[in-house]
Amino acid sequence: MTLTRTFATAGRVLTQIRHDPRTIGLLVVVPSLLIGLVAWIFTDTNMFQTIGPAMLALFPFIVMFLVTSITTLRERRTGTLERLLSMPLGRADFILGYTLAFGLLAIVQSVVAVGYATWVCGLTIKGSVWLLLAVALADAILGTTLGLFASAFARTEFQVVQFMPLLVFPQVLLGGIFIPRDQLPEGLEIISDWLPLSHAIDALNAVATDSHDAAYIGGQLLIIGAFAVAAIIVGSLTLQRRTA
Incomplete structure (x- = not known):
């Protein structure tokens, strides 16, 4: 793994996305529109x-998961990845390059989503808005890395969607959106503790209500980061050159 190859991969991905306005709209605009829709419903x-x-965690996470996994899978299906790996480009360079590229896009997405939720939709934040932005960014990067992880095992775009009930839906149901996690049945509460989206939602709620100190938020960010790093490592080890 070399930084030069990683940055080159990230640059190539960003160049491709720059010429795809639909993907840019999906990444940057759609999460904010969905947040606005929820705010309108409960106006x-x-x-x-x-x-x-919780919506700041949910919608960017899902969008980044889908876009990243499908984009990476397309690289394999078209043979682009096989050609790249025939050169001095390792799997880790490829995965980290994609993570860096979509991580930069996640910064834009998080800024737009947090700004829209607070300034347009009227979401009251009692804690630091900058800390809220940091957690939202970590959550979006988590969706990116889990998307890369899922793409390593999928063969078609439909199979990527099939990973949603396995990797995404349980996190949505047990993350504390519908009922506080401490009110879940004991077994489900234990499971939710091992789901990264739960920690992102907990951290965002803590910042919004200013109910915990920075040390607690930092601990939640470390947990989210650990899951993201694990997904990158497993994804790079299991990434196939080409989809048969």
């Missing part, structure tokens, strides 16, 4: 103040 209630932070 006459105080519910958005309760679930708004």
Whole structure:
């Protein structure tokens, strides 16, 4: 693995996305529109103040997961990855390059989503907005790395979608969006502790309500980062050159 090859891969991915306005719109605009829709649904209630932070975790996470996994899979299906790996480009260079590229896009996505939720939709943040942005960014990068992980095992775009019930839906159901995690049945609460999205939602709620100190938020960020690193490592080890 070399930084030069990693940066070259990231640059190539960003160049491709720059010429695809639909992908840019999906990454940057759609999460904010969905957050706005939720705020509109609960416009006459105080519910958005309760679930708004969780929406900042949910929609960017899902969008980054889908776009990253399908884009990476397309590289294999078209033979691009096989040609790249025939050169002095390792699997780790490829995975890290994609992570870097989509991580940069995640920064833009997080800034737009947090700004839209707070300034347009009226989400009240009692803690630091910068800390909220940091957690939202970590959450989006988590979606990116899990998308890379899923793409290493999928053979078609449909199989990528099939990973949603396995990797995404349980995290949505047990992440504390519908019911606080400490009110879940004991077995489900234990499972939710091992799901990274749960920690992202907990951290965003903690910042929004200013109910925990920075040390707690930092601990949640470390957990999210550990899951992201694990997904990168497993994805790089299992990545296939080409989809048969």
